[in-house]
Amino acid sequence: MSGPVHARHRVAVTGLGVKTAAGNDLTTYWNTLVAGRSMARRITSFDPTGLMVDFACEVRDFDPRDYLDAKGAKRMDRTAQLGLAAATDALADAGAHGVAPERRGVVTGTGHGGTTTQEAEYGAVPDRGYGRVSPHYVPMTMANATAGAVSIHHDVRGPSLTICTACASGAQAVGEGARLVREGAADLVLAGGSESAVAPLTMSSFARMGALSTRTAEPERASRPFDTDRDGFVMGEGAGFLVLENWDHAVARGATIYGELAGYGRTSDAHHITAPSPDGAGARICMELALADAQVAADEIVHVNAHGTSTPLNDVTEARALAEVFGAGRFPVTSTKSVIGHLIGAAGAVEAVTTLLTMREGVAHPTANLEQLDPECDLDLVTEGVRKIPEGPMLSNSFGFGGHNASLVFRPAAA
Amino acid sequence: MNRDDLFKAMVDACTEILGVSEDAVTPDAVLREDLNADSLDLAELAMAMEDRVGVSVPDQAFKRVTTVSETLDLIEQHLTPAQS
Structure with missing residues (x-):
């Protein structure tokens, strides 16, 4: 499948994997999204007593x-554990691919890296x-x-890289992987x-900068993108991975194709x-x-999975941009963050998975x-x-601190 | 601290850090090959043994040992008269 550098191969999505508050497998994840209830709860991974915001989507x-x-x-932070697990699931979902190790690549996104370990070790030097x-x-x-x-775990010997563009990291990892x-x-x-x-x-x-919802009395009502009473985002955690495969290779092996990753845009x-x-x-x-x-006209788009963070500023800005590009209210829009919170560097990847599941199911979750x-x-x-x-x-949008923007366009496999 | 105490401390540290069984930690066991320790494990093991025994051993010296008993030899050399 190795062609000249200037050739442009089509990109098939042949495997998906998620680890989220809404589920750790695709079926549970989708069913929870469809139920349309937020998974925000009081934090359990540590005692959040006294914290300004004591809830999240864990x-x-x-x-x-x-x-x-x-x-x-033991030697891996939870960020990497979740990522490796979702990637492993995605690869299993893709089935027997037969791609040689040196023709495999990996692109991961994260906003913060190993946060839990960082915070646990802050006292190491002064204390010990x-x-x-x-x-x-x-x-x-x-x-x-x-x-x-x-x-290491999947014998990937071709290109590997990491994208660190805050809340756009996940979408950009998918976009750069497609490239x-x-x-x-x-x-x-x-x-x-x-x-x-x-x-x-x-x-x-995040709480001090006013980015998080402070609806501590009702965490499950805190993430409310595009609602008049929204007051900030709800922190989530998790991972999402896609198997991106050379289209001809995927077709030749009879792989199940969720869709084509047809377009990728990024600006600052x-x-x-x-x-x-x-x-x-x-x-x-x-x-x-x-x-x-993607060579897709604006009026061909049938659905957008919005960045939709539930912060006062993002949602109105995104809505304005959507209306300018597509015309007001021309197709149904949804925000996955309303259910699973904001997964920061994983958000765009998990929402790309959501968009492909939406395409497969023919329905958008509320x-x-x-x-x-x-x-x-x-x-x-x-x-x-x-x-x-x-x-x-x-189309799926992701916008990050630092002013990083990324949009992905997926097309049905049959088209 | 006598040799038996040192050995017990080593068994303890190896099972905790390397995730091996107590039986695997014999005097002749080669840390890298038999106990599957890599460079990060050896650095952690050195720190753990210093803490358990209360000695200070130069990092470079730890890098030269290969077996469990060599590790104990090295630590013994750095015990103060009061400790040994």
């Missing part, structure tokens, strides 16, 4: 020992001295730990994101380190680039907690049950 019933031996699990710092601190906290783990397949650098790429940043220091900082706001550009230009141009890359649509957001949001979506191309 992954439950995940045992790294299902994927790793005891020593391997320079000589008593764990040798595992660096390999467990480095942003590329998941990419390394996936490469590796397109340009012929690899025939199969495991692409996705993982994040476990439900940790005291990180949560406190060049505006503010945390706030989106108020005119939404970065987001708008990003979507336009993704459409152009946006949880959307009771009164913000009049500033002129969109047709899916609420109260699933909505049937016609067959056609779909």
Whole structure:
């Protein structure tokens, strides 16, 4: 399958895997999304007493020992454990691919790296001295730990890299992974994101900057994208991975194809380190680039999985950009973050998985907690049950701190 | 601390850090090959033994030992008269 560098191979998605608060396998995950109820609960991984925001969407019933031996699990931060597990599931979902190790690639996204380990070790030097710092601190906290783990466990000997663009990391990992397949650098790429940043220091900082919902009395009602009463995002954790495969290779082996990753756009706001550009230009141009890359016209799009964080600023800016690109309320939009929270560097990858499941099922899941649509957001949001979506191309958005924007366009396999 | 105490401390540290069974930690066991320890494990093991025994051994010296008994020899050399 190795062709000239300038050739552009089509990219098939042939495997999916998730670890989220809504489920650790595709069936449970989709069924929970369809139920349309938020998974935000009081934090259980540590005692959150006294924290400004004491709730999050944590992954439950995940045992790294299902994927790793005891020593391997101990030497990996939860971010990498979740990522490796989701990637392993995605690869199993893709079936027997027969791609040689040197033609395999991996691209992982994370916003923070090994947050739990970082925060657990902050006291190491002052408390125990320079000589008593764990040798595992660096390999467990480095942003590329998941990419390394996936490469080691799945014998990936081709290109491997890590994208670190905050909340756009997951979508960009998928997009950059697709580019590796397109340009012929690899025939199969495991692409996705993982994040476990439900940790005291990180949560406190997000809370202090006013980014998190403070609805502590009713956590399950806190993540409410595009609702008039939204007051911030809800922290989530988890991982999502896709198997991106050379289209001809996937067809030749009779693989089940979820869809084609047809377009990828990315821009930067060049505006503010945390706030989106108020005119939404970065987001708008990003979507336009993704459409152009996919050679899909704006009026062909049948559904958008929004970034939809539930912060006052993001949702109105994104809604404005969507209306400018596609026209107001032209197709159903939903926000997966309403159910699973904001997975930061994993969000875009998990939402890419969601978009492909939406394509397969022919229905979009509802946006949880959307009771009164913000009049500033002129969109047709899916609420109260699933909505049937016609067959056609779909778009997924991710926008990150730092002003990083990414949009992915998926096309049905039959098209 | 006598040789038996040192050995017990070593068995303890190896089972905890390397995830091996107590039976595997024999005096002749080669750390890298028999106990499957890599460079990170050896660094952690050195730190754990220093803590358990209360000695300070130069890092470079730890890198030269290959077996369990060589590790104990090295630690014994650094015990103060009061400790041995």
